[in-house]
Structures are given as C-alpha cells and as structure tokens.
Amino acid sequence: MAKEQKAKGKMEEAEGKAKEAVGRAVGNERMMAKGQAKKSKGAARQAKEKTKDVFKH
Template sequence: MTASEKVRAKAEQAVGKAAQAAGRATGNETLIAKGHAAEAAGRAREAKESAKDVGH
C-alpha cells in the first residue's frame, strides 16, 4: 500500500466516523448514513491496497 493511499483510506474512515457522530448528535439520519458510506469506502480502499501489497 502506498503511503498516500493509506493516509487517504484512514482519512476517509475518520471523516465517516466524524459524520456519524455529528449525525447522531443532531438526530440527522442522512448524515449518519453518509458517514457509514464514507467509512466503508475508506475500509474498501484500504482492503484494495492491502490486496495489491500481497500480490507483489
């Protein structure tokens, strides 16, 4: 996994978690859902990059 992609994946996960927390605090279900999506995208990116590392 390249360092920049690793940082990007972790950042996406952090943004997602923050959005979920903000959504829960305000009762905004849409924000919670968007947070889940962003966190999942970060986990998917991390998994993809990890698979590349194993393949080499």
C-alpha cells in the same frame, strides 16, 4: 503511491466516523448515512491497498 492511498483511506474512514457521530448526536439520519458510506469507502480503499501489497511481495 500505495502509502498515499492507505493514508487517504484512513482519512476517509476517520471523516466518516466523525460525520456519523455528529449525525447521530443531532438526530440527522442523512448525515449518519453519509458518514457510514464514507467510512465504508475508506475501509474498502485500505483493504484494496493491503491486497495489492500482498501480491507485490
């Protein structure tokens, strides 16, 4: 399950980066903000899973 969550975090982060880049390219601040939020959510999910791994071992 941890690998699944890490993968989900990476996917969210990648989607967020893409959305942020598109928003920046078209000048849409709202899309940029949503992309940044999704990117942050993905990074937080990955950090949580890494922390859980540290305490498992």
